Amino acid sequence: MGRTWKxxxxxxxxxxxxxxxxxxxxNDSGSGGDDDVVTLSYWKSADTGRPDxxxxxxxxxxxxxxxxxxxxxVNTTPNDDYRTRLNTRxxxxxxxxxxxxxxxxxxxxxxxxxxxxxxxxxEDYWLxxxxxxxxxxxxxxxxxxxxxxPVNSNPTHFIYYNKDMLSKAGYDSFPExxxxxxxxxxxxxxxxxxxxxxGNSGGWVLQSVYISTIADRFTGPDFLEGVxxxxxxxxxxxxxxxxxxxxxxxxxxxxxxxxxxxDSIQMIDQFLQEESAMVMDGNWAATEIIENKQEDQDxxxxxxxxxxxxxxxxxxxxxxxxxxxxxxxxKEAAKEFLKWLYNEELFKELQSVGRIVxxxxxxxxxxxxxxxxxxxxxxxxxxxxPVYDATLTPSLNDELENQLQALTLGETTPEEIGEALxxxxx
Amino acid sequence: MHLLRSPWKIGLGLxxxxxxxxxxxxxxxxxxxxxxxxxxxxxxxxNFVGIENYVTAFQDSTFWLSLRNNILVVLASVLGQIPIGLxxxxxxxxxxxxxxxxxxxGFLPVVISTVxxxxxWRMIYNSEQGLLNNLLETTGLGFLQQNWLGDPxxxxxxxxxxxxxxxxxxxxxxxxxxLQTIPKELLEAAELDGAGEWHKIVHITLPSxxxxxxxxxxxxxxxxxxxxxxxxxxxxxxxxHSTEVMATYMxxxxxxxxxxxxxxxxxxxILVFSLILILITTKVMGVKRA
Numbered sequence: 096m097g098r099t100w101k102x103x104x105x106x107x108x109x110x111x112x113x114x115x116x117x118x119x120x121x122n123d124s125g126s127g128g129d130d131d132v133v134t135l136s137y138w139k140s141a142d143t144g145r146p147d148x149x150x151x152x153x154x155x156x157x158x159x160x161x162x163x164x165x166x167x168x169v170n171t172t173p174n175d176d177y178r179t180r181l182n183t184r185x186x187x188x189x190x191x192x193x194x195x196x197x198x199x200x201x202x203x204x205x206x207x208x209x210x211x212x213x214x215x216x217x218e219d220y221w222l223x224x225x226x227x228x229x230x231x232x233x234x235x236x237x238x239x240x241x242x243x244x245p246v247n248s249n250p251t252h253f254i255y256y257n258k259d260m261l262s263k264a265g266y267d268s269f270p271e272x273x274x275x276x277x278x279x280x281x282x283x284x285x286x287x288x289x290x291x292x293x294g295n296s297g298g299w300v301l302q303s304v305y306i307s308t309i310a311d312r313f314t315g316p317d318f319l320e321g322v323x324x325x326x327x328x329x330x331x332x333x334x335x336x337x338x339x340x341x342x343x344x345x346x347x348x349x350x351x352x353x354x355x356x357x358d359s360i361q362m363i364d365q366f367l368q369e370e371s372a373m374v375m376d377g378n379w380a381a382t383e384i385i386e387n388k389q390e391d392q393d394x395x396x397x398x399x400x401x402x403x404x405x406x407x408x409x410x411x412x413x414x415x416x417x418x419x420x421x422x423x424x425x426k427e428a429a430k431e432f433l434k435w436l437y438n439e440e441l442f443k444e445l446q447s448v449g450r451i452v453x454x455x456x457x458x459x460x461x462x463x464x465x466x467x468x469x470x471x472x473x474x475x476x477x478x479x480x481p482v483y484d485a486t487l488t489p490s491l492n493d494e495l496e497n498q499l500q501a502l503t504l505g506e507t508t509p510e511e512i513g514e515a516l517x518x519x520x521x
Numbered sequence: 522m523h524l525l526r527s528p529w530k531i532g533l534g535l536x537x538x539x540x541x542x543x544x545x546x547x548x549x550x551x552x553x554x555x556x557x558x559x560x561x562x563x564x565x566x567x568n569f570v571g572i573e574n575y576v577t578a579f580q581d582s583t584f585w586l587s588l589r590n591n592i593l594v595v596l597a598s599v600l601g602q603i604p605i606g607l608x609x610x611x612x613x614x615x616x617x618x619x620x621x622x623x624x625x626x627g628f629l630p631v632v633i634s635t636v637x638x639x640x641x642w643r644m645i646y647n648s649e650q651g652l653l654n655n656l657l658e659t660t661g662l663g664f665l666q667q668n669w670l671g672d673p674x675x676x677x678x679x680x681x682x683x684x685x686x687x688x689x690x691x692x693x694x695x696x697x698x699x700l701q702t703i704p705k706e707l708l709e710a711a712e713l714d715g716a717g718e719w720h721k722i723v724h725i726t727l728p729s730x731x732x733x734x735x736x737x738x739x740x741x742x743x744x745x746x747x748x749x750x751x752x753x754x755x756x757x758x759x760x761x762h763s764t765e766v767m768a769t770y771m772x773x774x775x776x777x778x779x780x781x782x783x784x785x786x787x788x789x790x791i792l793v794f795s796l797i798l799i800l801i802t803t804k805v806m807g808v809k810r811a
Contacts, residue, residue, distance in 0.1 A: 182779060183776055186781065204779070298757075352671065355759060356647060356648070501761035504672070
């Protein structure tokens with residue numbers, strides 16, 4: 096604990112000194128001597144207590160020990176607030192030197208405003224060493240320039256289920272088709288068990304975990320692109336069918352009834368306390384489930400059996416980008432930091448706690464939890480679908496999340512949602 | 522006394538606060554006013570769109586809903602906090618056993634951080650494990666159980682109760698201290714003339730603290746217009762916007778939806794609405810300028 100306050104204090108002291116330096120010499124950006132230490136500020140969203148976040152930070156914090164010429168000043172913000180904070184700072188033209196970014200719609204406005212430095216010149220570092228493939232950078236490439244390095248792929252949809260609770264309801268394996276899935280929900284209800292835990296108070300779970308995959312099974316992966324260039328519409332029957340699945344699950348009371356007042360962490364808690372037999376969440380939940388489950392709990396993993404294609408919404412995650420508005424010296428240091436950080440150790444660490452990394456690092460399979468192995472297999476076999484919040488503009492995504500909440504309250508219908516979203520597009 | 526003889530010194534002392542107030546209070550209002558005519562996502566170039574943001578706001582059902590909720594908060598505060606606070610103050614302004622204890626209890630919510638209050642009440646209202654539903658269940662009132670914060674019809678009222686609870690203590694203390702300034706002689710004289718408790722309250726106590734009540738009402742209205750933190754933590758304006766007030770809606774549009782122009786227009790509308798409301802209150806209550 097003692098360490099946590101020292102950093103902000105040190106940072107603000109550094110700030111005061113930097114101001115003093117500026118006032119004193121005017122044109123020199125605060126470096127007193129020539130071979131001074133370069134200080135880099137680094138912003139990362141925090142999921143405090145989650146094994147993958149702790150593993151990430153452990154590697155980050157090693158950086159300072161190994162580098163005397165670069166001093167890293169790390170600043171973390173709770174995940175839910177991070178984007179708001181970053182965007183607000185960006186609007187004020189005051190971004191940190193290096194910062195975590197999300198692909199697609201989150202990154203694009205920052206790039207269009209010229210706030211992010213292209214890293215094409217160091218991309219080969221990862222390609223040559225085989226740590227990352229060309230495709231890993233796709234989501235961070237905007238108009239031929241690459242802007243960030245990712246470290247894990249981030250499938251946002253899985254169903255985690257409690258095998259014992261399912262077998263009590265008469266299921267030795269997970270149903271293979273949608274009809275069977277609905278029957279399972281009915282049978283669980285007969286047993287007086289909440290079939291699926293859902294914590295949607297933040298609004299994003301139904302969007303990122305549910306609709307991104309569910310709608311894709313009907314619309315195919317080109318849908319959102321089609322909507323953007325006007326070929327397709329949110330009022331298309333395929334998208335409506337996706338919404339109808341959520342309506343159907345809600346109508347048959349497949350969810351806990353406090354779904355709109357609890358959050359995604361509480362929904363995992365409910366599942367682990369065996370108040371429900373299933374929970375749908377992204378790959379990040381696996382680390383939490385492995386860490387916190389009771390020893391005798393046997394947890395299975397699958398995806399929703401729906402439609403002909405087995406797709407999973409997926410995106411690249413934990414990427415970092417560089418501020419374009421810093422001195423060349425700092426840019427060099429920032430690139431060195433990225434090369435050092437996005438390296439074998441980090442990939443290994445993240446994989447060992449259950450994140451899916453887009454590379455073949457040597458982690459002997461028997462060291463991984465079977466749940467992770469299964470998750471990696473499922474992901475490799477599945478087609479990729481876009482994640483809605485990584486593709487839609489923030490305001491459209493906001494609208495979608497609110498509409499999905501309204502759907503669970505019976506205040507709107509799938510058709511009305513389609514129209515409302517299409518209105519927003521036009 | 523020396524100071525009062527040279528007013529320019531007082532002026533000098535006021536310069537710094539004035540600058541700070543201008544920079545952080547007044548100038549941003551004008552900047553917001555300017556932004557409110559723009560379409561702007563915060564980073565890219567701004568586009569002038571005239572009064573389009575205002576037109577959108579007036580056609581935006583969520584905006585009207587948030588305005589309605591704001592009015593509900595004002596009403597609940599004025600009609601809830603003030604009478605209850607006054608009632609408690611009248612009760613405890615006498616020698617009862619444990620008066621100090623009750624005073625402390627009553628004031629406690631005011632000094633607890635709003636975030637703590639929000640999280641606590643969110644747990645109390647939870648439909649499956651919450652205290653309230655469990656209490657109803659065990660006392661045989663199970664039929665009254667609700668999904669308090671999850672149901673859009675009850676959510677805003679559940680929040681109103683929390684808001685009233687949070688600030689009753691503040692007005693209670695204000696009224697209590699006002700009551701203690703009423704000269705005992707007046708009340709004793711009334712007693713000699715044979716006035717009962719009720720007569721004393723209506724004809725002596727209340728008129729004596731009339732100004733304090735008026736000030737409390739103005740405080741109460743302006744306080745409720747600022748409502749943000751409690752709702753933001755308890756429901757984030759949800760489910761499906763049903764507990765949105767103007768400030769939370771403005772925040773989510775601006776900083777989460779990245780519509781800085783529209784958000785600025787909303788904040789200007791909040792300002793206009795607040796000015797109108799304050800104007801009406803001062804007119805109705807006949808608060809005179811000193």
